[in-house]
Amino acid sequence: MRDTGLKRKRGVLALIFRRRSIRVFGDVKPNRRVLELVVEAGQRAPCVYQSYTVINITSPQLRERIYELTEDNIVRNAPILFLLCIDLRRTKLLFDLLSPRHVLSKSPSPIESLEAIFEAGLFAENLILASEALGYSSVILDWPIRLGKTLQALMEIPAGVIPLFFICMGPPGESPPPRPRLPLDMVLMDNKYVEPDMRRLAKYLDELSEKLAAEGYLLKYVGVRSTYKEYIADKISYDKEVEKLESEVSEYLRRNGLAI
Ligand SMILES: Cc1cc2nc3c(=O)[nH]c(=O)nc-3n(C[C@H](O)[C@H](O)[C@H](O)COP(=O)(O)O)c2cc1C
Numbered sequence: 532m533r534d535t536g537l538k539r540k541r542g543v544l545a546l547i548f549r550r551r552s553i554r555v556f557g558d559v560k561p562n563r564r565v566l567e568l569v570v571e572a573g574q575r576a577p578c579v580y581q582s583y584t585v586i587n588i589t590s591p592q593l594r595e596r597i598y599e600l601t602e603d604n605i606v607r608n609a610p611i612l613f614l615l616c617i618d619l620r621r622t623k624l625l626f627d628l629l630s631p632r633h634v635l636s637k638s639p640s641p642i643e644s645l646e647a648i649f650e651a652g653l654f655a656e657n658l659i660l661a662s663e664a665l666g667y668s669s670v671i672l673d674w675p676i677r678l679g680k681t682l683q684a685l686m687e688i689p690a691g692v693i694p695l696f697f698i699c700m701g702p703p704g705e706s707p708p709p710r711p712r713l714p715l716d717m718v719l720m721d722n723k724y725v726e727p728d729m730r731r732l733a734k735y736l737d738e739l740s741e742k743l744a745a746e747g748y749l750l751k752y753v754g755v756r757s758t759y760k761e762y763i764a765d766k767i768s769y770d771k772e773v774e775k776l777e778s779e780v781s782e783y784l785r786r787n788g789l790a791i
Pocket residue numbers: 550551552553554670671672673674709710
């Protein structure tokens with residue numbers, strides 16, 4: 532009995548350590564029962580009010596329109612394209628049943644907002660691991676954060692339901708190596724916070740860049756020859772355009788009930 536339990540635990544650990552983001556898929560579509568099962572597994576994650584909804588995008592026209600907006604081949608090729616949304620609309624309706632005046636009645640609540648984002652993350656990771664257990668792989672895409680307003684209009688998603696991420700899923704069509712992570716002692720601390728050592732952080736960035744270069748990561752997925760460090764430095768650079776986008780996203784989120 533104990534042995535079986537242990538094996539099961541090892542099985543879950545093996546799954547966690549085996550998982551990679553997969554961006555090239557085979558074309559066999561998981562069937563409806565698989566979809567339902569992975570979403571149900573997502574729902575088994577710890578939760579507060581379950582302020583999330585996942586929309587399975589099956590319409591070829593809608594997919595094509597999303598591809599036009601993103602020019603991301605993964606959106607076009609993934610057998611399954613889920614849109615994960617923060618759903619404070621349903622939570623507000625739920626609260627309406629409980630109390631005439633509640634934390635979501637008027638202005639966005641920072642506490643509910645953080646909890647909603649956190650539980651959507653837990654939901655997503657459970658869904659992703661359940662997919663792995665069934666032999667399917669996945670990748671998260673962050674387009675919806677920038678395209679929230681456009682996707683809401685395109686998909687007739689009501690106010691209060693905020694597109695967060697795409698989760699693309701299907702049988703793996705590639706087998707990449709594990710991608711580096713920060714050293715464990717930079718993440719796990721005992722009793723007090725330990726300030727990160729800048730030299731070790733710099734070393735981590737170098738190692739990350741080297742490992743991803745050895746994989747051919749940027750060439751394969753983005754078609755560029757720069758180092759990963761250069762690529763990320765460019766991605767995070769801050770200018771007037773980014774400032775404008777950020778204030779638009781922030782205002783959009785507030786209008787939809789998220790206090791960010
Ligand atoms: C919040 C979030 C957003 C992400 N957005 C993207 C994305 O837009 N495009 C992409 O190719 N991968 C995206 N990823 C996947 C990461 O690039 C990937 O998890 C990371 O490089 C580590 O690789 P691994 O998952 O194979 O360990 C995202 C992951 C997270 C958690």
